[in-house]
Amino acid sequence: MRTRTVPAARRALPVGLAAALAVAAGLTAGIPAPAAAAVPTTIPLTFTNSSGRSEPVYIYNLGTLLSTGQQGWADAGGVFHPWPAGANPPAPAPDVAIAGPANGQSKTIQMPKFSGRLYFSYGQKLVFKLATGGLVQPAVQNPTDPNHNILFNWSEYTLNDAGIWLNSTQVDMFSAPYGVGVKSSNGTVKSTGHLKSGGYQGFYNALRAQPGGWGNLIQTRSDGTVLRALAPGHGIESGALPATAMADYVNRVWSKYTTSTLTVTPFTDQPGTKYFGRVSGNVMNFTNSAGAVVTSFQKPDSDSIFGCYKLLDAPNDLVRGPISRTLCAGYNRTTLLTNPNQPDAGGANFYQDAVTNQFARNVHAQMADGMAYAFAFDDVGHHESLVNDGSPQQAYVTLDPFN
Structure with a gap:
C-alpha cells in the first residue's frame, strides 16, 4: 500500500492552488485577480458544528506557503509554523490539533495565506507523521493506516493575494458531511458542499444497491459506525473494486473513435x-487544426480513469494537460460515446451509461446543489463544489448532520 506525503496528490496541483496559479497566469476566464490589498494577511474561519454528534471535534490547518514551498501548520491565531525535519521511517509529527466546537456551537480561527487542507475528526485525534519528503497524510485505503478507524474528513483551500478558493472534496473518499462558504466584501455569502436532506444515508444506500462491487467501497468500524466510502481508484488499490470496472466502456470508446473523430475544445474562452x-491500435492520437500530432494517449485502464493519472496524466501545460482533463471528465461521466464534442458541460447526460463512475454519480445525486469534487477533474464544465472570492472577509466550514 502507498503512503502519501504532501503534496503527493493524483492531480497535478491541489484544486485551489491550480485555480490560483491559473488566475495569476491569466488562464482562467472570468476570475479577475484583484489588488493584493483586498485580501488581509489572515481571514477568520468559522467552524459550526451542526453534526448532532456528541464526540469532541479536532481541527487541523495544514499546508504549504506558496512563496517558499515550506510545509507546516497554522495555529488558531493563523500563525504559520514549519514542520520539523522528518525521518525514515516516518516519525510522529507534533500534535497540532485545535479543539473544535461542541455540537450546536461554533468556533472561529484565523486562516493564513497558504495552500492546504482543513482536516476535522470526531472522537479521536488524527495521527500524522513526518517522512524525509514531508508530511505523511492519512491513506485509509490501507487497513494498517493509524487513521483507518477514525471518522474524519477534510476541505482544501488556497488563500493568497488574488483571493480564496475553498472546496469540499470527495476525490479520495465520501465521509463525514460538511459544507463550505465564504463572505465577500459586499456581505454576500456563497456556500456549497451541503447534502440534500437524507443525502448522507441515501448515498450509502445507493452504493450498496449498485451491482459490480461498488458497495465494497464502504468501510465500517467494528462498533458499526460507517466511516467512509473509498473513491473507486482507492477501491481498486485496496482490492475492494474490480480493476476492470471501466473496461467495457473503454473498449466501446476505443471502437467508436477508430472510425470517427473525438473533438476536444478544452478552453471555454478559446473556442x-x-x-x-x-484511435490507431492501442493509441489515441490528437492533432491540432494543422493536422500535426500534439499528444497521444494509450488505452487507459480503470485506475487511470478514476485517478486521472498514469495513462491519463495531466501536466500543467497548455496542450496535453487540458486534453487529458477533458478526457478524464468524459470517461468518469461516460459522455464520450454520446457526444463526440467534449467537454459535455450540460450535466443531463452524465453517468447515463450502465458502466460509469457510480461513486461520482451518487455523490452528485445527493448534493443539495448538485455540485461536488467526486473525481480530480470534476471542475471541467464547472460542476465542482468550490467557493471563490477575490476579496474574502470570512470563510466557513459547517459540520452537517448525519441523518
Whole structure:
C-alpha cells in the first residue's frame, strides 16, 4: 500500500492552488485577480458544528506557503509554523490539533495565506507523521493506516493575494458531511458542499444497491459506525473494486473513435482551440487544426480513469494537460460515446451509461446543489463544489448532520 506525503496528490496541483496559479497566469476566464490589498494577511474561519454528534471535534490547518514551498501548520491565531525535519521511517509529527466546537456551537480561527487542507475528526485525534519528503497524510485505503478507524474528513483551500478558493472534496473518499462558504466584501455569502436532506444515508444506500462491487467501497468500524466510502481508484488499490470496472466502456470508446473523430475544445474562452482524437491500435492520437500530432494517449485502464493519472496524466501545460482533463471528465461521466464534442458541460447526460463512475454519480445525486469534487477533474464544465472570492472577509466550514 502507498503512503502519501504532501503534496503527493493524483492531480497535478491541489484544486485551489491550480485555480490560483491559473488566475495569476491569466488562464482562467472570468476570475479577475484583484489588488493584493483586498485580501488581509489572515481571514477568520468559522467552524459550526451542526453534526448532532456528541464526540469532541479536532481541527487541523495544514499546508504549504506558496512563496517558499515550506510545509507546516497554522495555529488558531493563523500563525504559520514549519514542520520539523522528518525521518525514515516516518516519525510522529507534533500534535497540532485545535479543539473544535461542541455540537450546536461554533468556533472561529484565523486562516493564513497558504495552500492546504482543513482536516476535522470526531472522537479521536488524527495521527500524522513526518517522512524525509514531508508530511505523511492519512491513506485509509490501507487497513494498517493509524487513521483507518477514525471518522474524519477534510476541505482544501488556497488563500493568497488574488483571493480564496475553498472546496469540499470527495476525490479520495465520501465521509463525514460538511459544507463550505465564504463572505465577500459586499456581505454576500456563497456556500456549497451541503447534502440534500437524507443525502448522507441515501448515498450509502445507493452504493450498496449498485451491482459490480461498488458497495465494497464502504468501510465500517467494528462498533458499526460507517466511516467512509473509498473513491473507486482507492477501491481498486485496496482490492475492494474490480480493476476492470471501466473496461467495457473503454473498449466501446476505443471502437467508436477508430472510425470517427473525438473533438476536444478544452478552453471555454478559446473556442477556436480544438484538438482532434482518432484511435490507431492501442493509441489515441490528437492533432491540432494543422493536422500535426500534439499528444497521444494509450488505452487507459480503470485506475487511470478514476485517478486521472498514469495513462491519463495531466501536466500543467497548455496542450496535453487540458486534453487529458477533458478526457478524464468524459470517461468518469461516460459522455464520450454520446457526444463526440467534449467537454459535455450540460450535466443531463452524465453517468447515463450502465458502466460509469457510480461513486461520482451518487455523490452528485445527493448534493443539495448538485455540485461536488467526486473525481480530480470534476471542475471541467464547472460542476465542482468550490467557493471563490477575490476579496474574502470570512470563510466557513459547517459540520452537517448525519441523518
